[in-house]
Amino acid sequence: MSNGTVYKTENGTYRIRYQKDGVRRSKTLKVKTMTEAKMILNKLVTEVNNNTVQDPVNMTFYELTKLWLENHAEPNLSPTTVVSYKVMLNKEILPVLGDMTITSINKINIQEIINSLREQERTSKTIRKYVLAISAIFNYAIEMDFMKYNPAATIKIRSNSLDKKTEMQIYDHDELDLLFKALDNEPNKVLVDMILIDLYTGLRRGEIMGLMAQDYNAEEKTLTISRNRISVAGVPTIKDTKNHKSRTFLLNTKCCEIFDRICEGMKEDELLFPIHPDTFSKNFKKFLKKNNLKDIRVYDLRHTNASMLHSEGIDYATIAARIGNLP
Numbered sequence: 064m065s066n067g068t069v070y071k072t073e074n075g076t077y078r079i080r081y082q083k084d085g086v087r088r089s090k091t092l093k094v095k096t097m098t099e100a101k102m103i104l105n106k107l108v109t110e111v112n113n114n115t116v117q118d119p120v121n122m123t124f125y126e127l128t129k130l131w132l133e134n135h136a137e138p139n140l141s142p143t144t145v146v147s148y149k150v151m152l153n154k155e156i157l158p159v160l161g162d163m164t165i166t167s168i169n170k171i172n173i174q175e176i177i178n179s180l181r182e183q184e185r186t187s188k189t190i191r192k193y194v195l196a197i198s199a200i201f202n203y204a205i206e207m208d209f210m211k212y213n214p215a216a217t218i219k220i221r222s223n224s225l226d227k228k229t230e231m232q233i234y235d236h237d238e239l240d241l242l243f244k245a246l247d248n249e250p251n252k253v254l255v256d257m258i259l260i261d262l263y264t265g266l267r268r269g270e271i272m273g274l275m276a277q278d279y280n281a282e283e284k285t286l287t288i289s290r291n292r293i294s295v296a297g298v299p300t301i302k303d304t305k306n307h308k309s310r311t312f313l314l315n316t317k318c319c320e321i322f323d324r325i326c327e328g329m330k331e332d333e334l335l336f337p338i339h340p341d342t343f344s345k346n347f348k349k350f351l352k353k354n355n356l357k358d359i360r361v362y363d364l365r366h367t368n369a370s371m372l373h374s375e376g377i378d379y380a381t382i383a384a385r386i387g388n389l390p
Contacts, residue, residue, distance in 0.1 A: 067108050069100045079104040090208055103134075122209060124168060124200075125161040128152060131203045142300065143293060151196050155179060160197070165204055169214050173197060177220070191220045232359040234367045245354035254346050256321055257336060261361065263318040265368030268361050269293040272340045273301055277331040279322040286322070287311040294340045 067081030072091075077100035080089045090107075094100050136145050159176050160168055173194065180190045198215035205213060234242060246255050257271055264271075266288065273292035280287070289309035292301050304310075314322065325335055336343070344361050351358055359367075 067104045069097065069104050071097065079107070081108055122165050123161065124163055124165055125157060127165050127204055127209065128157065128161075128200055130207075131200045135203050141302070143302075148196055151193050155193060156197060165201075166210055170218060173215050173218060177218075187220050187222045194218050194220060232357065232363040232366070233370045234357065234359065234363075238357055239367070239371075241354075241356060245350070245356060249350060251346065251350075253336065253338070254343070254350060256325060257343055258347065258350075258364065259321060260318065261364040262368055262371075263315060263321075264312075265365045265372070267291070267365065268340060268343060270304065272299070272334075272336055272338075272343065274335045275331065276326045276329040276333050276335065279326050281319070281323060281326070284314050284319050285311050286314055286318075292334075292340060299339055 067079055069077060069079045071077055077092045077094055077097065078089055079092060079100060081104065092100050092103055094103065132145070132149070136148060140148075155176055159179075160172060163172065176193060176197075177190055180193060194215055198213060198218075201210070201213040201215055204210045242258075246258060249255050260266065260271060260274075261268075264286065269291035270288050273290040274286075275290075278287045278289065279285075287309055288304060288311075290301050291304050292299055294300070329335070347361050348358075350356075
């Protein structure tokens with residue numbers, strides 16, 4: 064039976080020692096506590112004793128990916144980021160690299176994925192994300208001493224003709240007049256409320272979708288933002304705000320009137336808008352098209368709010384503190 068030891072080095076890292084096949088092995092871990100180091104050691108020792116540790120020479124990229132997801136990505140990254148990685152892996156990466164051993168993969172193999180993405184007319188930004196995902200997995204392999212070289216580390220993705228920056232769109236005074244007139248005639252009052260709240264507060268879409276009755280203080284005329292409701296793999300999920308901090312700010316009279324009406328009779332922990340986050344964006348686009356208004360994103364309402372506040376003489380530092388920084 065194999066066992067192992069763990070100790071803290073002079074530079075603050077943790078190092079484990081264990082035996083496999085009669086050979087003494089060691090590994091430096093990028094963890095913060097002795098408890099974490101012991102957990103990794105115990106898991107490794109158990110795998111060795113059960114003969115489940117894969118020899119890096121024969122380890123496939125699929126097997127490496129599975130280890131990376133379980134031991135690094137899922138414990139350390141947000142659910143949204145993990146889902147994004149899984150989509151990229153299952154759609155384009157694993158069909159090409161999955162059955163290959165990790166030590167046999169080279170730049171040519173990764174270039175095959177890049178070429179496929181280019182044929183699908185993907186932007187360089189999207190292609191770069193795929194390469195970074197592959198590189199992150201190989202970096203994990205290096206940390207685990209499975210291999211010494213990351214074949215994706217030095218691959219550069221140049222800009223292509225498909226790259227178009229999504230420019231910020233802001234409604235000017237005349238365009239806002241047209242928007243308000245269209246809102247007056249819009250039968251979908253839930254959509255009207257969400258658009259007006261966005262215009263008056265500059266909240267992110269997920270922050271609006273995460274609003275609860277308890278967030279509005281009618282006496283103090285304030286709103287507290289403490290959660291973000293987003294779509295993860297198509298499922299609405301509540302998580303922390305983008306910077307993991309809550310913020311409270313004053314509302315104008317028109318915005319208070321909306322919250323007074325919506326929150327009346329609601330439970331404190333009840334969502335104000337219990338619909339799918341993507342529904343807001345889709346209905347907003349339909350609303351703009353139906354009324355021949357300038358095509359903008361829901362997110363651009365946030366920029367429009369910042370512009371409105373600045374035109375009233377409010378400085379950018381105050382605006383950033385109110386709406387939680389831009390972009």
